[in-house]
Amino acid sequence: MKRECRELRESLAAGERVTLEHVGRCAECAAFARDLEWLRSEAAALPRPPVPEGPRRRRVGAGLGGRRSLVALASALSLALAVGLALRDRGGAPPARALDAGVKRASDEPRLDLLGSLDEAVRVYAPATGGSTGRLALPRSEQSHEIDPLASLRPAALLIEDETTKPRRER
């Protein structure tokens, strides 16, 4: 392309005033000018929808750069790790998980001070110990607050039982 043509087309494309002398002589530049007019009219006629009114509500994640997202993710993972370690240090897996697995240890038993309410303790504790869901599954004597008359005899009975169940040689 000639330099004259290039400069003229740049001026035409920029919407500057140009003399039409060259355009009249050069068929290619004339075609360029004609097509440009068509493009300009089409571009100006592009539909313009109304502008949304009111303040914008930011969508979740909108405007967050990749770096900031990574920092947020790392913070969340650190927090989760810290909570997990703290739970482990307090005595094994959380109660619900231990009960689900069928393993029951003293440290797994829910404590009122941790759970915050008696109802919650009943909900978690009772199904695992075979009690009803409506009350704490405590031994009968504790539930009724009655004195067990055989309680004082139990150590002796156990002792006798131990003696009788020893192998003959040891006796």
Next chain:
Amino acid sequence: MGLEQSTIVVTGALEASGPTSEAELAAAFALCRERAFWIALDIVRDREEAADLVHEAYLRAQRSLPRFRGECSLRSYLLRLVVNLALKVARARRVRERLRHLLLPWAEQREPHTPEACASGAERSRALRAALERLPAKQRAAFLLRHAHELPLAEVAAVLAVSEGTVKTHLARAVERLRRELEEVRG
């Protein structure tokens, strides 16, 4: 009196070249908000995204107001923020599209436009939009700002943060490419 005062403030905000207050920024934003939205919409082709971009640009302008040196008008400054954000979004979308077609070659392809299908005005607009989307980002922005939004050449240069000569080159290349792509549609 009040009206005259506000007119003076707004005019000053659009042509300011000194320390600028938030009130002046708000006035300039109110005046060019509609245009900013349309420019963003032309670039990103999504109403929600465009509205978010305009809002984000205003927030950024507020934050960076103390650093605004007044080398261009507030309107150019705001539009530059909008265009930069929109081009960033458009670039990211183009990368996603390329990845999608690369990873999912069976994914739906865009329908090729045919002369028969492009007979109506709506179809011509759609074909022009599609051709504009295939332009390099700077060429597309320059063409839209100059011919769709009819900004003066100097302001297009200020918005794109390039020289007027560079804008003219972008425009000439954009027109050449659009001519080729829309040859069938033009008939």
